[in-house]
Amino acid sequence: MTIIHNRPLDDIAETAPTIAGNAFTRAFSGGSLWRLIGMLVLILILGFLTIYPLAMLLYGSLHSTPPGMAGEFNLNGYRSIMTTQNLIVLANTIGISLAKTIPSLTIAVFLAWIVARTDTPFRGTLEVLITLPFFIPPILTAMAWGMLANPQVGVINMVWRWLTGGTDPLVNIYSYGGVIWHMCQYSIPFLFLFMVDAFRAMDPSLEESSRMCGASRWTTFRKITLLLMLPVLTSSFMLSFIKGIETFESALFFGLPAGIKVITTDIYESINHRATPDYQYATSLSFAIMGLMFLLVIWQWWMLRGKSFQTVTGKGFRPSVMELGPWRWVTFAFCVLFFFVTVVLPIGQLMLGSFFRFFGFYTYDMLTLEHYRSVFANSEFWRAVRNTMMLGLLGATATMALGAIVAYISVRTRWRGRNLIDSMAWLPWMMPGMVLGVGFLWAFAMLPGPIPIYGTIWALLLAYIALGTPVSVRVMTGAYHQLSYDLEECSRVHGASWFQTMWRIMVALAWPAFAVGWVLTFFGIMRELSASILLYSVGSETLAVVLMKLWANGNAEQVSVIGLMMMLLVIVFRWVQLSFIKARISKL
């Protein structure tokens, strides 16, 4: 009963009356020639951002030498990846990614439901707090967990030994479990952020009907809530699973000592730790993985095809919460526990450590503010902050605008080419960051001389937009799937222009999702290193580059200071954003 079959979408897009106006309005408002041109422009933009760098990489995978060097076309790259060893590593990688995605998704759904749909106390504060680890550079949380959970002198194990009097460690972060746990630190908050507004925007009437028909809370949650969330859930699953295949810090940091190999460490090694970087091998392997990933996208299309998931309709959009009674303290306890384990433990370490000369040596004579002073006195740091802020604000806004347009066309219209742009927008997500970074380098540097992108800050901006597009499109797709067509039609029937409709209905109602996507993209830009290091030029250093330099020089404490400042910024952003959402919802 939950999956209602779609009414013909063609009605909306194809038969919309042609409206007079400027060319730009017409481009998106029905005139088929202008629409065609609009689509073409969009395809060109996406093509430049995604297909072009990938084409350079494809060339790299099929050519014996990277672009710009004499060589020949051959399939040696693809031949060299066909080894049993690689197959084992691939199976291992998929296993690790599944092992982190499934629990992460489960926990994230539960948390999103608690925060958005129940009357759990302090859920507003919890919503901001439980997502904090996502915004911290992975290397910092890795270090913190290394200190907390190493088998020899990890804090957790010391406490455990003291409590039990035993000698065996309780946890060992340098293991499969450790790798997965560290990945979960990022995927749970990411998925939570990605889904929470979908939960919030859901019309509760369907759930209420289910309850009235005698279904239990659990059945309602399973059969109504979860099913309605299918587009968001499948998108989440795929984003998280694919990212899991590509994640690399956790495996390098915690997996290497335990002999755990994943695809990305192999790629990393082929670029960074061989006599000559083997780009043909690295790119071939990446394309092979990409091929596999695309099967997932097709699976999602197939699953969502011809179904509708509209929960935000013209009537009764009243976000209500479920009253849990005494159970609300259980959900509250769960959130607090989660907050304690994933935030207080690692970030507490970073915070504490930033006031001492060395992490882990907490004696009175080691107390210092030196790390804060050094960071504040570092002119390069401030320059990087300015650059990163500029790139973040511009980049996140542009990415979300692009994502919103792509999502709108692919979800709400029947225009020819909509599947093409949707899949183009997926592409950057499927290429491991360090390989895609090389793709951008090749693409931008090889542009004809007069096009001044390489070596300027614009190269970074374009790369960031490309890298952020998959998330922005997914976030907006999820939101648009939920909006009923009645709303749009109603607006048009009442004489609103296409742009007015777009603004009042599609933008205003999808605004919370837009804002979440914006924050995700903004902080994605703040953290991005693989492409930045290959594209930055003197004077356009980004924060990630500065962090990398400090880390490489052993200034872990200063890196933490910056990490904590980034976190503070997140709290401010999220607080502003959530207050806005609340204000808006109460207005509605």
Add this chain to the structure above:
Amino acid sequence: MTTNTSMTSAIQKASAIQKWSRRVFMAAAGSLAISAAAGLPALAQDAEWQKVIDAGKKEGSLVLYTALVGQPSTKQIAEAFTKQYGISVEVLEARASEIRERVRVEQAAGRFAADVMFTSEGQTMLYDKEDKSVDPLPVTPNSQKIGDKFKLKVPMASVMTIPYGIMINTGLVKPADEPKSWKDIADPKWQGKILSDDPRAIGAGYLWFFSTHDKIGEDYLRKVASQKLVFTRDQRESQRRTARGEYSIYMPVIMTDFSDLKGLPVKFIIPEEGVPYVLYGTVMLKKAPHPNAAKLYLDFMQGPVVQKIYASLGYGPVLPGMTEGLPADVKAISEAKLYGTTDTTRQNEMLAKSKDIFK
């Protein structure tokens, strides 16, 4: 703050050295007869060099790419260079493979952005042989004065060596038990207690593997492999992990890091056999936009100002006599006997061997 004081002293040194190098030139001019007999008219050379200086100053700026990431000394040296010649230095830092690909692609696309690069001997060989992205070395006044073993076949003007040794946790290792040599690492008492940089990938661990393989032999390495080493690829974090007591030994450690870890329960040991090392130097890139400034920089890096800066940090200078007056601990590291380094031409073979021994 500390940087400032060392800066001022470096600048003072710089002007002192200016006088000093002028004196050397006078001396060189004095021995004109000898040089002339050898067919090298020193005065003419001097005048030639003056032309380079004038042209370099006219160029006004220099773009440096460096693979030595995050070192405060880079900035310190750049400032001293600017002070001496009035040429500003723009620095771009990235890891070796990244910077190499950037240079290669830039040149392939006809974007000649960088003038000089600070990198290792092994990388230079690749730049030269495979990418063909470097120019032959110019002869500069200082290039004649460096130690003979640092005059290379590859077009790199040697600047300094990075020494690698052994680090122990003094809380876990009693003074009597301290390993004194690379051979001591094979002692079974260290089983499971050694954190090691991964020898199966290019890096410090591989450097140790390469030099001990050639000097001690494969049996030794197999013995070490049975010690159940724990591998890592993060130099600095590994030092901290050892300091916090996760492991008794970390090896091979960048010896020059000792000053950053003062106050922690660790000790840096120079092995009896000597220190495996990486030789760093400056190369001149093809079609450098500021070729004369680049030549001046190459020369400056081999001159006493920079050589003293590196020696004072514990790196091995290539110019003799630079370690005088240094504190004893720094001096010992800076003067440590050089044990061995890697050979790029044998890299694939040796990586395969390492993967075989350290499965």
